[in-house]
Amino acid sequence: MSRGSLVRGGLFVLVLATLPSFGLQHWFLNLMVFVLMFATMSSAWNLVGGFAGYPSLGHAAFFGIGAYSMALIFHGHVLSNGYEPFLLLPLIGLISAAVGFPIALIAMRTRADVFAIVTITFLFMVQTLAFNLRGWTGGSQGLSLPVAPFPAVSFEEPFYYTLVLLLCFTLLVTFGALRSKVGLSLVAVRADEDKARGIGVRVTGVKVLAFCVSVGITAMVGGVWAYYETFIYPQFAIDPLITIAVVLMTFLGGRATLWGPVLGAFVLEAGQQTLAYRLGGSQFYLIAYALVFLVIMLLLPRGVLPTLGDRLRQRRRARSVDSTSGGVTPMAAGAAEPPVALRRGASA
Amino acid sequence: MSDLLSIDSVSKTFGGVHAVAGCSFAVAEGTITALIGPNGSGKTTLFNIITGYLKADAGHVTFAGRDVTGDDPGRLYRSGLSRTFQQARVFPQLSVLENLVVAAGRGWSQLFTKRVGGDDRRRASELLEEFRLAPVADLLAADLSYGQRKLLEFAAVLMSSPTLVLLDEPTAGVNPVMIETMERHIRQRNQAGITFLIVEHDMTFVMRLCDPVIVLDAGRQIFSGQPAQVQSNALVLDAYLGA
Numbered sequence A: 001m002s003r004g005s006l007v008r009g010g011l012f013v014l015v016l017a018t019l020p021s022f023g024l025q026h027w028f029l030n031l032m033v034f035v036l037m038f039a040t041m042s043s044a045w046n047l048v049g050g051f052a053g054y055p056s057l058g059h060a061a062f063f064g065i066g067a068y069s070m071a072l073i074f075h076g077h078v079l080s081n082g083y084e085p086f087l088l089l090p091l092i093g094l095i096s097a098a099v100g101f102p103i104a105l106i107a108m109r110t111r112a113d114v115f116a117i118v119t120i121t122f123l124f125m126v127q128t129l130a131f132n133l134r135g136w137t138g139g140s141q142g143l144s145l146p147v148a149p150f151p152a153v154s155f156e157e158p159f160y161y162t163l164v165l166l167l168c169f170t171l172l173v174t175f176g177a178l179r180s181k182v183g184l185s186l187v188a189v190r191a192d193e194d195k196a197r198g199i200g201v202r203v204t205g206v207k208v209l210a211f212c213v214s215v216g217i218t219a220m221v222g223g224v225w226a227y228y229e230t231f232i233y234p235q236f237a238i239d240p241l242i243t244i245a246v247v248l249m250t251f252l253g254g255r256a257t258l259w260g261p262v263l264g265a266f267v268l269e270a271g272q273q274t275l276a277y278r279l280g281g282s283q284f285y286l287i288a289y290a291l292v293f294l295v296i297m298l299l300l301p302r303g304v305l306p307t308l309g310d311r312l313r314q315r316r317r318a319r320s321v322d323s324t325s326g327g328v329t330p331m332a333a334g335a336a337e338p339p340v341a342l343r344r345g346a347s348a
Numbered sequence B: 001m002s003d004l005l006s007i008d009s010v011s012k013t014f015g016g017v018h019a020v021a022g023c024s025f026a027v028a029e030g031t032i033t034a035l036i037g038p039n040g041s042g043k044t045t046l047f048n049i050i051t052g053y054l055k056a057d058a059g060h061v062t063f064a065g066r067d068v069t070g071d072d073p074g075r076l077y078r079s080g081l082s083r084t085f086q087q088a089r090v091f092p093q094l095s096v097l098e099n100l101v102v103a104a105g106r107g108w109s110q111l112f113t114k115r116v117g118g119d120d121r122r123r124a125s126e127l128l129e130e131f132r133l134a135p136v137a138d139l140l141a142a143d144l145s146y147g148q149r150k151l152l153e154f155a156a157v158l159m160s161s162p163t164l165v166l167l168d169e170p171t172a173g174v175n176p177v178m179i180e181t182m183e184r185h186i187r188q189r190n191q192a193g194i195t196f197l198i199v200e201h202d203m204t205f206v207m208r209l210c211d212p213v214i215v216l217d218a219g220r221q222i223f224s225g226q227p228a229q230v231q232s233n234a235l236v237l238d239a240y241l242g243a
């Protein structure tokens, strides 16, 4: 598994890193910037929503927190060095992770659907704050950032490369989690949290850690986005549709897999933007987008990668059962009554 | 022999139902103690209270000389008190080997070490051999039969080197060959120093393996003694046949 992942990862990064040198058009690089944003955010969401099994709908709040942090730091500045905002991304990530810590401690006392509701409530709280703290955010008037002083011919490239780095970082974090006891513990939490706690797994620790890392990365993407857009409004910076897109992408490609969210983001975001372009200003592209999603989920209900993985596993299992029959005898579930059972009301 | 576990006037009600009603008993170190009783007499509820999954309404639980009433289940587990569930609970998305490794009850510092390290593998492989799960070590637990899952859950809770193991109906829904296997493992582990408290409906199994036997009815202890005396005890017959 590890050798294959490394080779795949290396190739993937190589392709991404050399892509801009082919003299691509602006529309394409612009598309790639958004694809990379969503690939990074989906991979980050996957840590909580996929591995830990906590379907957060509040991630867009942290995207917004990152975006507004960036805007608040650089609002009214003149940039001599266009890379300066990128250098502050780790700080924005850390601050947002720190904001996420108490949220995780509180929200993660609930499970599944309740957790989803608690987190989306948080999202609307943050959005309301962004609308109403006018002194800071400018409210619905929006907030401007300095325009990046990059040459027009290659304007997208610094954003593109920063996002490639962020995506690599996220994939490495995911890979590291998978290969360590963090990943093992997260899977146990997702499968049966009470049982996991009962066998000494550091349940609260790993799920809160996953949440903080996840929202920290999401906020960094928000920071890049704000700088790229140069003008941000509450309804776009803290947009439930961002969360929903990220969730759909992760489900489509496959939750709790390394590459699933990336695959989902490439398919859905590229598909959506292309459809939006083809079908023009009408909203028909949204219907086509929904159809693509529905068809794939009907054919591969657990997402693309897990379904394919299952098929492989079943084939392998069929082989290994052949070769080990005689070792442990498989038996029917829920077999017969115990021989002498004492039960209330049983005739003795 | 001293008491490894003692339950003192423990009560628990579920909306009017007295699942456990002022129950007291003790489990002596080194024994294989049976806890039997009709369905609904509160055995599983008692297990949940002892292992910290449920909070008792009243009463105390003492384990290894320490008052552990209301302790966190993870903490109890790390201090040597393991249990299995009536419906075997394993992690279907983890391999058989990983199910053992995740149950080793480690500290924070180990969180960032390898998912399955060399040490883990060594420790787990002894258990896998012993429980004849080695051939299926790399299969997902989801692919095991129900009987194998029960065996796996039992093997997994041994990873933390417990001193007391609570088994909730280890033979229910398991075929006769597997029952014998289970019995052998319990006996071997008991000889190696582990104390057992076992809830079981299969009386021949209890007669062969356990001493003493504690009988529960309607949430309280009605009998405690040698297995041979159980079936002749009037109170016990009453409880089972419905007075």
Ligand SMILES: Nc1ncnc2c1ncn2[C@@H]1O[C@H](COP(=O)(O)OP(=O)(O)O)[C@@H](O)[C@H]1O
Residues within 6 Å of the ligand: B014, B017, B018, B019, B037, B038, B039, B040, B041, B042, B043, B044, B045, B046
């Ligand atoms: N979580 C619960 N909520 C409500 N009632 C419960 C719950 N757990 C157990 N009970 C009730 O408590 C009584 C004892 O159940 P239990 O401990 O499972 O018995 P046993 O394991 O001896 O069969 C039963 O009447 C059962 O219906």
Ligand SMILES: [Mg+2]
Residues within 6 Å of the ligand: B043, B044, B045, B086
């Ligand atoms: Mg029970």
